[in-house]
Amino acid sequence: MYSLLPLMYRRQHSRLKALQWTIQSSQNFFKLSFKAPAMKASQASSIKELVKKQTPTQTQSQSQASAPQQSQPPQAAEVKIKPLGLSNINSEKPTSVQPCIPDQRAKWLAKVSPAMQRKAKLAADKGAPPSGPPKNQFSQGNNPTFGAPCENSSTNLANSSRNQPSWQQNTAKKPENEDAGSFKESSSESQRKNWMNHMQGSQQKKQDQWLKEMQAKIQAGKDMQAQKMQKLGSQKATSATQEATTAAPPPPAVEEKEEKSPEHLAYLDAIKQLNSYQVLEPISGRATTKSRRAEKDPVIEQTLECLEKTGFTKKQLKAIPVIQIAGSKGRGSTCGIVESILRCHGVKTGVLCSPHLFLTSERIRIDGEPLSDVQFTELFWKINTDLVNMKPPPSYNKLMTVMAFHAFDQHKVEVAILEVGNAGASDATNIASHAQTIGITTLGWEQSSNLGNSLRDIAWAKAAIMKPEANIFTNVSQTECCEVLAQKAKQIGVQLHRVPTFNEYIEGDMNNKLLMNKANYSMRLNGSLGIQLAYDFLRRHKPEYVVGLDQNSTLLTPGASRGIEKYEQPGQFDFIRHDMFNVYLDSADTFESMMACRDWFYTRTRSNRQPKILLFNKVNEFNAKDLLTIIRSNLRFEEAFFVPNPNYFEGEIIAEDDGKAMVWHGMEELQRAKRNAGNWRALCEENGKRDNSQLSISIQAFFEYLINKYGKQKYGMKSELDVLVTGSRQLVAATISCLRKMKASTSWQ
DSSP: OTTHHHHHHHHHHHHHHHHHHHHHHHHHHHHHHTOOOOOOHHHHHHHHHHHHTOOHHHHHHHHHHHHHHHTSOHHHHTOOOOOOOHHHHHHSOOTTTSOOOSSHHHHHHHHHSHHHHHHHHHHHHTOOOOSOSOTTOOOTTTOTTTTOOGGGHHHHHHHHHHTOOHHHHHHHTHHHHHHHHHHHHHHHHHHHHHHHHHHHTTHHHHHHHHHHHHHHHHHHHHHHHHHHHHHHHHHHHHHHHHHHHSSSOOOOHHHHHHOOOHHHHHHHHHHHHHHGGGGGOOOOOOOOOOOSSOOOOHHHHHHHHHHHHTTOOHHHHHTSOEEEEESSBSHHHHHHHHHHHHHHTTOOEEEEOOOOSSOGGGGEEETTEEOOHHHHHHHHHHHHHHTTTOSSOOOHHHHHHHHHHHHHHHHTOSEEEEEOOTTGGGSGGGGOTTOOEEEEOBOOOOTTOOOOSSHHHHHHHHHTTOOTTOEEEEOOOOHHHHHHHHHHHHHHTOOEEEOOOHHHHHHHOTHHHHHHHHSOTHIIIIIHHHHHHHHHHHHHHOGGGSTTOOTTOOOOOHHHHHHHHHOOOTTSSEEEEETTEEEEEEOOOSHHHHHHHHHHHHHHHTTOOSOEEEEEOOSSOTTHHHHHHHHHTTOOOSEEEEOOOBOEETTEEOBOTTSSSBOBSHHHHHHHHHHHHHHHHHHHHHHTOOOOEEEOSOHHHHHHHHHHHHSOOGGGOOOOEEEEEESOHHHHHHHHHHHHHHHHHTTTO
16 A cells, blocks of 8 residues: 555656646746737837926925925825836836736736726826825825915915926826826727737627617517507407497397397207106117027117107108118218218208217208207107106107107108117117118227127127118228128128228229318228218119219219218317417217327328427216327327316306306316326326326316417417317317307407
C-alpha cells in the first residue's frame, strides 16, 4: 500500500503541472486581449504645452490652499492636486480613469459595467472629474477667499479662477485637452463595442427582424378577427331589423322546442305503455335439439294467436313476400341495403328491424320512412285494446311484430324485410314460415343472449330459421360456423350460397371501384349479402330487372348502383362535421363490430395530423376492457373521455331542472364510467404509455372542454379535432342530438 503512494503522487503532480500551465496561458491571453492602447504623440505634446503655461502665482496659490486642507478630516486631505507634469502623467494614472482594480476580471467587468459606460460618455462630452471634494461643498478650507470683503471681489474671483482644480480648468479649455483627459474611456468604449460585435455578430439584426415579423402576424390575426366580428355584428343587426319590421315576431326558438304537439304527447304515452311489456320478454335459451321433427315453439304459437285476435289471418300473412335476415352482427345494415336496392328498382318495401336510434317508430318503416306519430299511436292502441285480456299477456317483441304486419297490410307493401332477433328460430319474427329468401350475417358472441357456449352452438341456433324451398345466403367466414350451416342446409334439403367478397365486385368491373369506395363502410362488410338477397327476390317477382344475372353474380344493375350510392345508416359508420370537430360515430359493442370501427376510423384519419379524441361509453361492463384493447391496438389518442350513459328517451335527453347538465341513471352509471376509465388507465400502464383518460359528466361538458382547450388558438385560427364516438347506441344518439343543437345555435357559421 505504502509503495503505491509515490507513484500516485507523481501522477497527480504531473496533472497539477499541466493544469497550472493551462491556467497561466489563459490568463496571459486574457491580459493581452484587454491591453490598454499607447498614448499618441499629439496628445503628449498638448500636455507639455499645458505644463509650460503654468505661472508661479498658480503654484503659490496651490501651496497656500494646501495648508488649510491639512487641518481637514482625512477625506478632504486626500484630495490634493499635484502640478501637472509629463512625468506625473506617465507614472501615475488619474484615479477617475483607472481605479484600483484587483485583477483582470474586475477590470473587464468595469469596462462593460453601466457605471463605467456613463463615465466614458461624460468624459467624451465634458471630461471626467477626478476624485475631489463633493459638488456644492463650500467651506473656508476649500476656498481661502471665503468671507473676504466685497471690495476685493474682483481679486477673489481672479484668485478663485486660478485656484480651480485641474478638471474645472479642463472644462473651460475643452477643445484643447478633451482628448488628453478622455482617451482612456473612449478606448474602453471602442473595445466594448468591438467585443459586443464580435460576440453577437448579426444575431441582433435577426432577432429584430423576427420580432417585426411576429408583430405583423399578430396584427394580421387581430384584423381577421375584427373583420369576422364585424360581419357577425352586421348579420345580427340585419336579422334584428328584419324581425323588427315584422308585425308579429315569432316566439323564441327555445320555447318552440320545449312545446310538444298533442299528437306527440299521445305518441309518448303509447311508447310508455309499450315499454311496460318489456318485462315480459323471455330470455333466449340454448338450442339443444338437432332432430328433423318440427316442434312447435311457444313464442311462435303465441304470436300467431295475437295476429288472429287482432283480425289478421294466416292468408293475409302468406300474401306478403318475406325476406328474413338473421345473424349476430350487421343485420340492421343488411336490411337497409336490401331496402335501398329494391326501392331503386321500384319495389314498395316494408321493414321491421331493431333496435332504434332515436324513435321507437323507426323500427317499422314503409318505403324507407318510419311511421308517423299519429299512425303509430292509433295502431298501438287498437292492438293493445284487442289483446288487453289475453293470458298470458304478449311481450314487447310480439306486439311490435303484430303491429308491423298490420302496417304492411294497410300500406300494401310488395315485400316485408324482417330482422330476426337474437333468439333465432324462437324469435317472434319467425312466424313467416313462407319466407323464400333468407340471409345469415356474421356470427359471433352476443352480450344479450345465451344461445350457447361455443360458436358452433350459436351457428346452430341461427341456422334454425332455414326453411324448405328457400334460398339461403351467408357471408359467414368462420370455418366451424360454415360447417354447421352446411350441415343444417343439407338436413332440410336446401342449398347454401356463399356470397362473393367485396373485392370480387371491384375486380369484376373496375367501374364499381369508385362507387364501392365512396359508399358507406357497411358495404364492405354486408354489401355483398344485401345485393344477393335483393337479386334473389327480383328473380322471383320481377325478373325483368335481373336478366342474365346468375347466382352470386358480381355485376351491378343500374338500380343496385343507385341503391348503394343512396344508402345511409345513421349511427353506423356515420360522419358529422361541425365547426372544429370531425366526429366519427359508430355504435359498436362487440368484438367484430369494434374491429370494423377501428379499421374504418384508421383509414379515414391516417393521413390527418389533427389530434384524435375518444369518447366511450358502455351500457354494461360486458367485454368493456376487451373493446378498449381493440381500439388501442392501432390508434393513438391524445385524450380518452368516458361519460355516464345518457338518459335518452324518444329523441330527447332528459335533463335536470336547470336545463343544462345531462343526468345519468343514478350513481351506478357514474361508477361504471369511472371503471371504464380505470380499464383505460390499466392498459396505458401495461403498454408503458402516459395515462390520458378523462371523466366527463355529460356530452355537452365534453365538447365545451374541447372548445376551451383546442379552440382558442393564436391569430384567430382553430385546430381541427378527429373525435371517435363509440361503445353504445345511446351514446351515439345523444351525441348526434347534441351536435344538432350546436349547429342550430350557431347557424350563422
